[in-house]
Amino acid sequence: MIEPVSARVLTPEWAPTVIPAPYDSLTPSERAQQLAENPDSFAHVAGSPPESFGHPSEHLQHATRSTQALDRLIGLGTFGSTRSPSLYVQCVEADGHVQHALLGGVSLASHELRPHEDTQPGRVHGLAMHFTEVGRMSSPVVVTAPDMAPVAEVIEATIAASEASTPHEPLLDTKTADGARVTLWPAVLPGGESEGVGFDGPLYIVDGHHRVAAAYQAGFSQVLVALVPTAELYLGSFDRELSELDIMPRRVADLISTRCEVTEVSDAVAARPTEPGWIGVGVADHWYRARRRDADASRGAPPGIDPVSGLDAAFVHDFMLSEIFGVTSASDPRLTYRPTTVATADTPVTIMLAPVPLEAVFDVADFGGVMPPKTTYFLPKARSGLLLVRC
Template sequence: MPLIRPFPGLRPAPGRADDVVAPPYDVLNTEEARERAAGRPWSFLHISKPEIDLPEGTNPFAAEVYAKGKENFERMLAEGVLVQDGEPCYYLYRLIMGEHVQTGLVAAASVAAYDAGRIRKHEFTRPDKEDDRVRQIDSLGAQTGPVFLTYRHNTTIDDLVERLTAAEPDMDVTADDGVRHTLWAVSDTGAMQTITDTFDAMERLYVADGHHRSAAASRVAAKRREANPEHTGDEPYNFFLSVIFPDVQMQILDYNRVVTDLGGRSEEAFMEAIAEAFTIEDATAPVRPRASGEFGMYLGGSWYRLRIKAERIPEDPVGRLDVSLLQNNLIEPVLNISDPRRDKRIDFVGGIRGLGELEKRVDSGAMAAAFSLHPTSLEQLMAVADANEVMPPKSTWFEPKLADGLVSHLI
């Protein structure tokens, strides 16, 4: 089987994209989704967050939620709001957020390649979140949330994308957050073959975001494979919905930390403790770190610039990450927070919220200190994946986010 292949996408009917396109399911809570879908009966949130159509307080993982999602999905199909293309296609998907532009390829990626490690992952997954995606995919018979993949850019693909996106797009929508989503269907057989062959020649792809969706797709494929005595490997369930972007266009923002207390220390004692691993300078403005190994700290109404001491930087690709340097030299030894995935004394703030959000959380009294980090680079992410290692939790924040509802993959 090829690494990727075209597929007959399920898309909003002409003129319906504005009605359908919605934020990804995992960036909104139930109340936010209910508000965003109010007055929008065809919003994809009715499929991706179907608890919004059930009584308040409904457990979002209850069986009736998945049943409601299926009902809403089938209604959109029956009403012609969502329509499947007649033939397999690739799709080019451009996101524009402010000055940032990135254009990726929507494709069906091989589950076998994912299982074999040719599509590399870099995060652990949580069983409960995996189970949720398995139930959602199984219930709908479709993958509606794309996995965000990346690759080391390729001039053949670059040139082809430039040529194909010179045509009029099939869909062009600006979402309510100001991000523009543009889609071109690629049905030319020669162009599709070039895309398939060029990607198949690549050594590997990388999961940037969507580890639970890709893991769930693998589980669903295994389940259907076992239940299908006529299994050939060519069935749609052997592939998963993905959008694949070149590394040079990806935008990773900082993923910052806030903590509820100073581990029982006074501010003075806390500063003395962290001085073992960091140099500390007063700052007159909010600190956005300029390079790896540099951190901002907001404490007691003041900003400080921290720099990790050189001898504290290890050689291994995980240990060298800024999130690891902060965790291993301050958060765990000084604050005694050894499991940031579960410890309630630490929280994480995506860089899209800005440094003002860090000040707000501390000034409110809800948090004792905040730390701003330099963004993890894509090269660092790839190095961790290539080493078959796992990144710490909350290491990357990708922007802009992919929309739900633009293209789905029926399995």
């Protein structure tokens, strides 16, 4: 059941200034620039604590600054008064995609939220302290499930009402600083129900693993979620980039050839893979398409076998990064991740993956497995700062 929430809604006149670009779509330097150039950005409130924090006192200081930033925004009148409990329908148009979601609360005690990614204890602790100090959620956890028919019906009813001759007016319809269009309506529930929308089975976390873990740690009774029908989820991927290359480029191709069929191609566009089993590799000024020899066998792990083992990301981390380049940790300073929505950088090594099928996300979560870091990249990204919800 997704339940109505009592929320303060961002006022339209402040929306273009306050709504920040998604956190993980920016590099650390871009985040710093965003904060420096816009003192009214909600990123001052919602920004995740730096992973370099090594002591709980630093998490507390970060959480205190977040609370002060939120109090400042509220004092400026950026949010309206608390509305009566409601569900909301959100539409985000960004990166060439349109995505609708139903926003509301999900009880942590009565509903299962299945993860497919690991979490970092330090970051979870920092976010838990943030939640404890701020006492609210504003960045929804994006979730989905194979059968979202009741949710889709509410979204369709709300959109239809907004297009009627006497339209159901949105609370927000704005362009954000990074060029996205965000629209928010109170949900129109078929039959006028007010208790919420029910559905069967678990929910699968799409984006927000650390927020869910932190909400449990902070003792929240519910989390703010955005339920997205599977038909409106677009999966992208992350490129792996290495800042150093200490072996000859030709040797890299030879080593990859021990596990893959390798073909040299003209450029990054020709190398980018479009289906699982293929991997694009850039080394110095050379680009290759590599097809895993075990690709056919890896599709659909047998019962009882961790489905993570067949993923291209696992192959890249266990073989290419570890055995060829000596990168054994996701926090290795030589390694960075870049979303496919961003142009490939001029780095010594680039490794490109095809998007993971959504069915693989469900399979891994059902098995209780953990995907390698940055295996999935769902678009469009949820925006922070539209709602303030006490949890």
